[in-house]
Amino acid sequence: MAGIKSLEELKRLKEEALAKRQARTTTGGIQITVGMGTCGIAAGAREAMKAILAVTEEEGLSDIIVRQTGCIGLCEWEPIVEVEIGDQPKVTYGKVTPERARQIMKEHVIGGKEIPEFKIPA
């Protein structure tokens, strides 16, 4: 990408980025976000992430994006995994061990059924 030389160019880039995200939600794409701050990693976020990727591969899932983010301040609940399917509201799971991660993948992501016991209470 070439350098941004004006606010207009920046706004265009922003709109492109937003359009990409929009496209993802309208086509029912799946986005899984793992909290990967130091607290998350210390609590086992990498293991959770690996389990998620493993299931994705085993099951040959497509149209799925696994991404990382920083800490949101709920360090006690790490590792935190968020599941967003299409335009449905995002579901936030806490204390996600690799086993839980597999279960979330199988039951929620593939099966379409949320797992209330793993959710972070509001």
Next chain:
Amino acid sequence: MSAVRSLVLVSGDPQSLARGASDVFSALQAEIKRLGLQDEISLLMTGDLGRHDALPLVIVYPEATIYGPVKPENVPWLVEEHLYKGRIVPELQASAAELTGQIAWLTARQGTLPAEQRVVLRRAGLIDPEDIEEYIAHDGYEALGKAVTQMSPQEVIEEIVQSGLRGRGGAGFPTGIKWRFVAQVDNYPRYIICNADESEPGTFKDRLILEGDPHSIIEAMTIAAYAVGAQEGYIYVRGEYTLAQQRLQTAIEQAQALGFLGDNIFGRDFRFNIHIHTGAGAYICGEETALIESLEGKRGEPRPRPPYPTTHGLWGKPTVVNNVETLANVPAIILHGANWYRQMGTKNSPGTKVYTMLGNVNVTGLIEVPMGITLREVIAIYAKGMKNGATFKLAQTGGSSGSIIPASLQDTPMDFDSYSRAGVSLGSGALLICDENTCVVDLARVLLRFFACESCGKCTPCRVGGQRARQILTNIAEGVGSLSDLDDLETISTHLYNLSNCGLGQTAGVPIRDILRHFRAEVEAHIRLKVCPTGVCAMSGRRVKVR
């Protein structure tokens, strides 16, 4: 984090207790449960609520309605009307006698049960910190573009001055004024330093920002550079923060690739570059002049001040040193304006503050709330109360360089001015919340141990005073203290404050001052009775040699 919708306080001072406050409390508890409101309403028994003509008092937040005197038989009616149906019960309200400052302030805050307000942390935990596109999708670099293409450097400085933003690194100095000082000195080059040393025990707010939203710091530093006319910037990151360093490095490279760093930023005649420098584990290197020494490759020891870094900073040149959280506010202020920023927080401390909550509470972690909320609110609403229903005894702010806040100050608004009027300080934003099982002698001993270890040794009061105070506290904790020790402690505390070269020594005496001011009886019990009232100190009666 969802907040409870209402907070109910019952006065629990001795007078109120004598007039049946406990029964009122249990009745409230039962009634709230009966109506199934326990998850929405936080009920707390507190200390003195500030007026004594209508005890026991019940105060209902966020309306700040004051009821009193309340009898147990009034409770079902009160709960059903006010908490269930949302109607104030005038018959039970306390007469409009003159209110004390504390409650008057509660009333002024009518209707604002402080929800979390995220400015600094608005993107942390949402975006992928290693993807500049996500930052841009969330308004990233727009503030920089606006500043560079539509505002003059002076206008940028004025906007920050108008916003009232104050330093979040501990001292609370007005950021815009600092920038103006640097811009006024006719000496080049000028430098921008981001203080990311964050070595206060229990504080990890800066780490969260750096790891979760590194581009916001790059953008803010670049705005600062444009405002004061700097071309080089340094981020001094704590050595242990390896993930933050990696993400900053990635962010810098991405920003360079898109031209947000480098030459001709936004097509203008403005260039700026950022370098990362890692610390090596010394607490003192968070002090801005020691930090500068360390950056210059020297031993991290503070310089005498004045001259301040604004005139004689890095390599003797005018330098802005700002904390991570301070900087993270900057893009939002430029984008939305000073007036927007001033809607949050209090008049003299606008904006929000990030706190790390730790200790004997149900929920620990990070929150960002408006300046001026109270410790009581933090504990009740965000920390969801004390663990195991224990009683709140004190909070230690700032990890170590802060104050010990006794329960009697928990209704003091947490902002720079209110706290300094109360003789305490906010520190860096760690809130170590302690229950009644915490021994103040032990707490002070732990803190003094930290200061004694971290003293750089350059000036005598700090080097010797810290050690000596630690030794005396250890003796007291061992049951071999004498009353004259307390006089010695007071003297050391005063000397540390008056004679030390930098903030480290100056705050080292604060825990001593605070425990003697607020908890003297407990300290004296260790000496007179050879008893640690909380049972924490070993009190073996054997003098242990303190290294």
